[in-house]
Amino acid sequence: MAAPEESLRRRKTGYSHPEPESPPVPGRDPAVSPAHLHAGTFWLTRIVLLKALAFVYFVAFLVAFHQNKQLIGDRGLLPCRVLLNNFRQYFQDKTSWEVFSYMPTILWLTDWSDMNSTLDSLALLGLGISSFVLITGCANMLLMAALWGLYMSLVNVGHVWYSFGWESQLLETGFLGIFLCPLWTLSRLPQHTPTSRIVLWGFRWLIFRIMFGAGLIKIRGDRCWRDLTCMDFHYETQPVPNPLAYYLHHSPWWFHRFETLSTHFIELLVPFFLFLGRRACIIHGALQILFQAILIVSGNLSFLNWLTMVPSLACFDDATLGFLFPSGPGSLKDRVLQMQREIRGARPKPRFGSVVRRAANVSLGILLAWLSVPVVLNLLSPIQVMNTHFNSLHIVNTYGAFGSISKERTEVILQGTASPSASAPDAVWEDYEFKCKPGDPSRRPCLISPYHYRLDWLMWFASFQTYEHNDWILHLAGKLLASDAEALSLLAHNPFASRPPPRWVRGEHYRYKFSRPGGRHATEGKWWVRKRIGAYFPPLSLEELRPYFRDRGWPLPQPL
Known part of the structure; x- marks a missing residue:
């Protein structure tokens, strides 16, 4: 016996013959609809x-x-x-x-x-x-x-x-x-x-x-x-x-x-x-x-x-x-x-x-x-x-994210020199480049998500504080002075890769801003404009850092 809705539909349309059924699919119960899953299961x-x-x-x-x-x-x-x-x-x-x-x-x-x-x-x-x-x-x-x-x-x-x-x-x-x-x-x-x-x-x-x-x-x-x-x-x-x-x-x-x-x-x-x-x-x-x-x-x-x-x-x-x-x-x-x-x-x-x-x-x-x-x-x-x-x-x-927003961007730039004297006027200081964080103003910002460079991220936090709050950055400086291969693998560019290790390493503090599209810096191929704020930590030699490492139980870097 036809359902009331079906009988009504047949009276309205004049269609009195049953609709042909689709042939059954082997291995599937014909009573189960092949098109739609039911809500409520997971x-x-x-x-x-x-x-x-x-x-x-x-x-x-x-x-x-x-x-x-x-x-x-x-x-x-x-x-x-x-x-x-x-x-x-x-x-x-x-x-x-x-x-x-x-x-x-x-x-x-x-x-x-x-x-x-x-x-x-x-x-x-x-x-x-x-x-x-x-x-x-x-x-x-x-x-x-x-x-x-x-x-x-x-x-x-x-x-x-x-x-x-x-x-x-x-x-x-x-x-x-x-x-x-x-x-x-x-x-x-x-x-x-x-x-x-x-x-x-x-x-x-x-x-x-x-x-x-x-x-x-x-x-x-x-x-x-x-x-x-x-x-x-x-x-x-x-x-x-x-x-x-x-x-x-x-x-x-x-x-x-x-x-x-x-x-x-x-x-x-x-x-x-x-x-x-x-x-x-x-x-x-x-x-x-x-x-x-x-x-x-x-x-x-x-x-x-x-x-x-x-x-x-x-x-x-x-x-x-x-x-x-x-x-x-x-x-x-x-x-x-x-x-x-x-x-x-x-x-x-x-x-x-x-x-x-x-x-x-x-x-x-x-x-x-x-x-x-x-x-x-x-x-x-x-x-x-x-x-x-x-x-x-x-x-x-x-949890929570970005409860406060920095209004200015600052970066710590690590630099090394081969000069015998860190205070010599002719000392040439060269920048180390990190994998992803801003450094060279001409380098395009990176795209790495979902991957993560932990050192780059901590360098961002370090720029808001002093090196006394981030003693690991001095450990990193010591490793750069020794051209430590493990530490250098965390960086993108070592200016002393084909030369002896630097004699001095220092940290410089810079303020960074995006260049303006179409402006002078942008036309020169620069993504960033930077201005020096001052010293982040003074020039350091490996010998000066050795007592610091011993006090903290850190392995002493061995120069190449």
Whole structure:
């Protein structure tokens, strides 16, 4: 018997014969629609989330593999062995477990005699696991816990090189990623481990705190965010500008006002879309990903913006992300359609593993709620701090970005000379060039995101302070005086590459501004105009630095 709607349609159109059915596709239940996935399931969402997280892990471990030896290795600028020894001596009256809980790292369990090899091993293991997850989309709790533990081991011994907000953000995101997966199974669609709503809301709570915290710190921080003038300066003074930043800096004033207003809208209002139903949640995810993509093309903020996209993916269900996957018999999309039908058509039988998993997810929700208390109090506080972790495992943290904007850009330029006397009037001082930070005014700004040069980033911070606050910069000067190969691998140009090492190295302080398009400097091929402010640190010789190194337990540079 025809349904009432069908009978009405036939009376209106005069069509009384049944429409021909499409031939069944082999291997597929004809009752399942081949075109549309149902809303409310997250099988494909999990695959996208895991691949995106694995990509960020891969970049982070790649940076670690290329730079850890020079920064925290045996002869690094801030050797982690010194940090571990100091920590052990300070807590010598504590048990091994108490020391580990203060600074969780696998390095406590390793031999420190060859720290370079140990650091390389951790980075290579992380690269291998993240590559597997990125390529296959398969993961289990053990693999994701391994990635989290490996990276936490590096962050906790990484000194100032790993002190940025995105390190804690990656660890919190990675911790949630552990609970996306089955315990043992390596399957892209583990049938008995559906994605928990608690885990999804963990990701959504993360992106809410990231964006809302960033918005609040701006409103409470620099007045230029309230005056809508911050973007007049941001592109020129951000840590590591890229080529597009040059042109965006010279945009009309009204465009900068629009950018600032849009930032407030995205960070202060859009996060609440998460709680307004499925459609609003999808709009939230799309706007946040678009916002991060704009930030990526306008600056080199490491893998921060790529990482911030990851929790936004939890806003999309299978029906939304289905377009990313091919259709066809046996495809992932086809299998999800079958699973959706089975879930709708039958109540799953309770299994011991499912009960344990549900208990684990509930425990995760309670843990996140408990650890969020100080984070929420910080968000509500008029003296809000940003990019802070409240526990050594970095599980729930507070975030924020660019609460204040520098109005002028200053740079520390390291220079060397072969002159016997640093004060000789005929001494020729030559600049060392870093990989990405501004130096030679004629050099085009670099484009490296999501990769990250940690030394270049710290040089930006050092320019706001004195060398007494950044003693590692004197260690770097000593290594340049010895033409240390490891330290020089962090730089783009060594003016003494084909000559003996310099006799003196000094730090000069300069003010940098973008050249004006069409102006004299721009026509000369200069991206920057710089003016000397004064000395950052005086000329130093290797002999003068040796006592300084001994006091800090740093290896003495050996001149070539």
